[in-house]
Amino acid sequence: MTRDDRFFGLLVEFADPTRLEHACEKVRDAGFEHWDAHTPFPVHGMDAAMGIKGTRLPWIVLVGGLTGMAAALLMIWWMNAVDYPYIISGKPLFGWPAAVPVTFELTVLFSAFATFFGMWGLNGMPRLSHPLFSNERFKRATTDRFFIVVEKTDPQFEIAKTRAFLESLGGLAVEEIHDRAED
Amino acid sequence: MSHRPVPKLTDTSIEMGPLSARISRPALAVGVVALLAALGLGWAQGDDLRHFSFSWLVNFAYFLSISLGALVFIPIQYITRASWSVVIRRLPEAMAMALPFMALLTLPVLLNLGQVYEWASEHPHHLTPELAMHKAPFLNEAFFVGRWIAYFAIWTWLAMFFWRTSRQQDESKDPRLTIRMENRSGPAILLFALTCSFAGMDLLMTLDPVWFSTIFGVYYFAGGFVTFYAALTLATMGLQRTGRMRKIVSMDHFHDYGKLMFAFTFFWGYIAFSQYMLYWYGNIPEETAWYLVRQSSSWGAIGLVLCIGALLLPWAGLVSRWAKRRRSTLIGWAIWIMIMQWFNIYWVAMPVFSPEGVSLHLLDLLCLLGVGGLWVGVVAHLLGATSLVPVGDPRLEESLKFENA
Known part of the structure; x- marks a missing residue:
């Protein structure tokens, strides 16, 4: 045709x-x-x-956000409690309040990446011409x-x-x- | 260009009519009866009304925070030249106008300062004489009462300015009144920020005369602001159920309610955690003592319930667009948030009265009905004397055809 x-x-x-x-x-x-x-x-x-x-984008963002959250918690736990355990001012090696800010930031960062690049992917970008x-x-x-x-x-x-x-x-x-x- | 027909004000009822009296009279009656019953029961405790005053304080602080949320909502709409909210703005205007009447509700606390605030008592047991002397210039009865007079004078002035000017515009349709309100909204927000912060600290933080938190004012405001949005959601949907404001307040407006409840749920949690984490990190006895009481015994259980119930659950429940565009989910979360935020204030104030553990008492319920009944009665009465929609606002047309992309 x-x-x-x-x-x-x-x-x-x-x-x-x-x-x-x-x-x-x-x-x-x-x-x-x-x-x-x-x-x-x-x-x-x-x-x-x-x-x-x-759009399917929210689900991509959810996966991105959860990945960021898990990555942050694992990273903090492994660094502080496993790889280089060091007691600082009597705190537990892995204290959850101390982990929250970084976990929050990485969740937001990965969500933002997932939103931005997920939108690219769904729209078939990048492309130089159309x-x-x-x-x-x-x-x-x-x-x-x-x-x-x-x-x-x-x-x-x-x-x-x-x-x-x-x-x-x-x-x-x-x-x-x-x-x-x-x- | 809109895909749905623009609703007209004539499509629906925008007057409370006889409903105003049908709500306000029983509510005021319940309020007065509950107040008297609470006084009687409080008297029977034989503790110089100490328990009654604490229960009253919790519920007063709760409803005050809703009215304060309403009071700052209005200038935020003007300063951002928001159009979406015009059609529902009369409801916050009335909630803020409850403030002048709430000044009277401070009396059970102000007349019994010595029983409630340790810094005002004859025999402070946490305050050392040196510390008491150091704090006396700020924490003394005369200055405390003076501050409350100043807070209520400023709040009354602000609430009445927006209430009167907006209603004047109903008649005159003069857009210059909008410009006048926009111009005064910046200073209004500044005044609000200072008075609300200090009031929150005075009312709840100084219950513990030793403890301090520089973020406490924001914490009180954040809880009140999210409770206000929950109350606004329930008020709007309730009015629609009686056949008022139908169609003109659409799912697109409710979608914004959902977004705001979602955002300020998280904002409250963010502030609450910021306060907690710094004290956890610093680990200084005079700072952690406040949390120690609230993390031990049954208070700790309430604290955990707040982490999950006031932050994580509504956050997860309102995150999706789907949940924000359904009446049932919005109503459910609004009721939930109102209950959780009540427990938040309870958890902040009551451990001073019973540090050994949670002691929910009939007095708490009676004071809830007392303050709540009077508050609802005043707001419903005020709404009876006016149109439910600011019909003279130049942005009303825009508000009616508002669509949430």
Whole structure:
């Protein structure tokens, strides 16, 4: 069905966020999965209009945080009570109050790393280029235009039918996206 | 652009109406009866009302901390130009306006200082004469009572300023009143920070005349602030159950309640631990003595219950977005936090009365009903005389369509 390997998907352009939001609802209801909306600023209500499900990121953060916590406790216990036991001002070799600040900090640090890099991973980053950047119209996605992009990898994607569907959404234009990154 | 229709004030009832009297009259009656019963029972103890005064002090400190939380919530909203909270701001305004009435509730303690505070007693047994002399310039009855007059004068002034100006705006819809309140919010928070810290120390820390903690004021504030958010959650949801403020206060507002309860639960634990760890590390007798009593006997069990019940459980229970966007979980944790924070103040104050162990007494319950009944009665009465929503606030529209991303 694809025309060539570099074909990425179809793009439809809108002049304002309200039209984009209504169009997103239609794309959502049509059952597409591999698609996205691009706006120059955050638009309230887009998550619902696009039917975006909850992210897995919190679970990644939870694992990161627990790892940090365990790492800190093990490190403090091993250093102070096993590897170099030394009694300081009559304190136990492993006193939990003394361990709390470092444990807290490492939990926060690992959670932050898990959040930041987990978000990268889920978004397919880092990447230096994207097929969308080769489109002239898409350059206005950071200033004053609003876009929906349906990728060819979507199970429902059929070039003629999908194109006709996107044209029915009432956008300014529908265009094919071809990756020209290697040109 | 919002995906849900913006609710209108006309969609719901924003007046307390007869409900105000239906709550305030029985509450005030329960308060007065419980107070008299507590006085009678306290008298029958034959200890010069010592037990009664301690029970009263615990419950007074508890409800005072809720009102103080409400008092600082208001200028924080103005100084940050917050819009989400506008629709519910009248509730904290009324809770803060309970402060002038609470001045009267100090009397059972202030009239019996010698039985409650060792520094005011005839025969101090922990204070050496040298230390007593050293502390006397600050810890003497005249200055103590004078400070309480000053605290309540400042709190009354602040609470009345925001209450009156906000209600004046209900009529005039004048946005300049908002600017005036924004301008005064900075100094208001400064005044609050000083008075709340000193009041917390005066009320609870000086129960032990030897012990001191520089973070104690923050500790008292932190507990009160999280209790205030729990009380605000229950008040808003309770009003909605009677058909008031429906739709205009949405799950997006409640989501913020959940976030704030979560954040200040942890803040309270953070402060409590900061205080504990420094004294554990320093290990100096005059500093650790306070914790020694509260870590031994059945007080130690309460301390452990607080570590788990006031910090870890609500923290874990409110961490997820799911829990913050459900009425049942929010109500459950709000009630839980209110119970735990009551035990926090109990655990701070009561070991001075019974160092040998926990001695929950009918007096504690009667004083809870006494102070609580009067507090609820005053707040419900105040809300009856006004709209439940600051209808003249220029940010009300924004607040109604607020969405929590």
